[in-house]
Amino acid sequence: MRFKKFNPGKKITIFFIFFATTFFLLGIWQVERGHDKSKIIEEFNNNIKKNPSPLSEESSKWDRVSVKGFWKGSKQILIDNAINTGAAGYKVLTPLKINGTETFILVDRGWISQGESRNVLPNIEIQNEYAEVNGILEDPELGFVLSENLVTSNWPKVSQTKNLEVLNKEFEEQMAPYILVADPTLKSSLAYMKIVPTNMTAEKHFGYAIQWFTMFIAICLMYLWIGFKKNEE
Template sequence: MKLTKSRQAATIFYIFFSIVFVALGFWQINRGNEKTEIIEAFELQQQEQAIEFSSNSEKWERVYISGKLDDERIIYLDNVIHKGILGFKVLAPVFIEDNKIILVDFGWIKQPQSRDQVSFVSISENKNISVSGVLETPEMGLILSEDIFTNTWPKISQSKSITALESLFDEEIIKFILLSDYRADTGFIYLKPVVANMPPVKHYGYAGQWFVMFIALSIMYLYFLRKSSNE
């Protein structure tokens, strides 16, 4: 009787965790497939010619804008690492229509040795500019400081979230950041947007781990059944 109860408990344990491991494995595969489709769609869209920005524009769409650059309210996005070097992404507002502004990410610059040395950088000699690039909607992300922004302009920001950044402006903010294409006139370094926070291969790797755990559990269960049958 005791042995039968042990086998029943082991069987219930095996069935439950087998379902969990296999389900998690297939879930990771599906996530990997979804990320693959997103990346492929993004890459395909980047081959298209930029179209004029409108209220119908969507995330990751290639667009262009024309407007007036406000380089007196520059925002430096903090803690952006490029090739092992700490730096800033340079954001600045551009007025496009009806006193609305869109924040443009002009690229990456190396961070000075001291934050006291942070100053305004030259983005363009001409205030009336045209910019093409990709629309993105960044999330709040990890905040490393209690204060999201420094007190004076140019601001150093711990977040690229529109929800956070719009608090710096009285004007209406378009709910996108325009990641500018490479511009030789700025000298800033272009960083390719991160479309997926985790690449598909990692999801497939995690799926493999769940299936390996299922196989290991199955071997242990069969070993237990064989051993208990001999007793």
């Protein structure tokens, strides 16, 4: 019985090794990212069902907490490019001075429409009164921004990012390391936007993994076909 000799050539082999390895590793990476996102979403879903606990040094991202204090309406920040049900607007962040401390925490009171013109900011006035706020702690990443000037100079300020590393620099006061996304039951809350704990679902990552593994299989089959075909010629 005569077997076909496999001889794809050196250049084809180098090409194959590079791309096959790349496709396979990208597939593995997407699977790992998918599992990570699954854990984050599971933790988030479990936390939002809990009763709020008092904010403490042990509190962490996605914890459901309760904070008491006084609003500081003179230093509010509007997060630009917030889309709610197809309408453009802003997320409104208001500092709350935590009772018994000198620390402020930024409270996400919700969404407000942009209005007819970007040149005129919406009315976000709030009284400097006592409030008890329940909600979820978040620590947003910087994300993709289109401008180098992330925050405007005058209060209320408009920011292109919700990242605390950027926002807390705008305050002279001591600021907490989290944003508190207030429950929609808050007296001073605006339109509520559902919290999205990840920028991409686990299912999307697994879908991308399938695509990379499919490309890996395809290039393996192509390599075999070229190797045997070239030998026949």
